[in-house]
Amino acid sequence: MYYNLSLLFTYFFLYAIIGWSCEVVYCSIPQKKFINRGFLNGPYCPIYGVGAIIIVMFLAPFIGFAPILFLMGVLITSTLEYVTSWGMEKLFHAKWWDYSAHKFNINGRICLLNSILFGVMSLVLMYGIHPFVQSIIQSFSSFWLIVIATSAGVFFIGDVIESTRETLDLNKKLGSVYEATTELKNSLKEKGINTAHDLIAKVVDLKDGRLADAKDSAHTVVMNLTNRIQENKRFSNYTHRRILNAFPNMAHRDHQESLEVYKALLVKSKKKLKSDDFDTISDGQ
Structure with a gap:
């Protein structure tokens, strides 16, 4: 059996x-x-x-x-x-x-x-x-086949559990994006950010460094928003980026706009990590 x-x-x-x-x-x-x-x-x-x-x-x-x-x-x-x-x-x-x-x-x-x-x-x-x-x-002998199947099964089940946890965490993260943008909705509107598309554009500007002036009030609001959402969780960022990269056409039933905003934030986060790593290497030299 x-x-x-x-x-x-x-x-x-x-x-x-x-x-x-x-x-x-x-x-x-x-x-x-x-x-x-x-x-x-x-x-x-x-x-x-x-x-x-x-x-x-x-x-x-x-x-x-x-x-x-x-x-x-x-x-x-x-x-x-x-x-x-x-x-x-x-x-x-x-x-x-x-x-x-x-x-x-x-x-x-x-x-x-x-x-x-x-x-x-x-x-x-x-x-x-x-x-x-x-x-x-x-x-393969029956012994080695059982060994191979058992080892692969343990690894596979562990992966299923971890990947499910990561995906459920992604849903929670989208919920936090929605909550953060809703809470800062009035502040964002005051800065001319009325839609998810406007917010994404601002995030892209941050990524490209075109809003580097600390006096830019829109820059400050968006930075506060991104800091609240990211929470310095590199591991979650990596796994979420992998999921969204594997399924680029994913559409969320409840938080589609939040998903688009989070995608932009993940791109920004990835660019920032690369920049930080480069600065660390430069400082070391």
């Missing part, structure tokens, strides 16, 4: 890594920078692992019928992606990806282009990747 579970989890883990690798390549090349895709910190996307396991288990009888395998692959993966999008939105109050700009999409959760690509990947999985992976897995 435990051996069978170990075997199943090993397949899941490997395909989650392969899926993550494909996502990273697919998203990093257009952006010309490395993007750590996925909800978790580690190099794996569970949705690919789950999808691969379902396809391998249920589509094996259709291995001799490529068109049917393709269509079933499209149906299974599209359903999984839709359910995952819906579930994460309900759990974290945010829409993590949005295909509304693509033709033939359903509620922005799935689109025809991605579904077709997933169908093609299902064929590649069944005719190419899985036979190869299966031959590698079968070369």
Whole structure:
């Protein structure tokens, strides 16, 4: 029993890594920078692992019928992606990806282009990747397979717990952004900052150093706001930046404007950290 579970989890883990690798390549090349895709910190996307396991288990009888395998692959993966999008939105109050700009999409959760690509990947999985992976897995003894699966499982569960905590913390941070901007709403309006767009523009000005004059009252108000929000938590800033970088089209159900403001603040924070590090090196020399 435990051996069978170990075997199943090993397949899941490997395909989650392969899926993550494909996502990273697919998203990093257009952006010309490395993007750590996925909800978790580690190099794996569970949705690919789950999808691969379902396809391998249920589509094996259709291995001799490529068109049917393709269509079933499209149906299974599209359903999984839709359910995952819906579930994460309900759990974290945010829409993590949005295909509304693509033709033939359903509620922005799935689109025809991605579904077709997933169908093609299902064929590649069944005719190419899985036979190869299966031959590698079968070369391990039951003892080592259990050791590998157990070690990977402990690491994976720890990552799920920590990533969930980080995401819930992001929701709390957006709430604090909303509270801070609401509390300083009158002061911001007095300085000509009436919308989230105006506030973001001011934050960008701070980042670029164009409001360096301490006598600028708008500068003072925005600096007070950023100091309240940031609270000198570098770790939270890094993890939140990773999440938002992995899902640049995330839309928050309750605090979308606060999300946009926080993105600008994170960019400012990152630039400031780099500047501080450079100053430290210069002083050391």
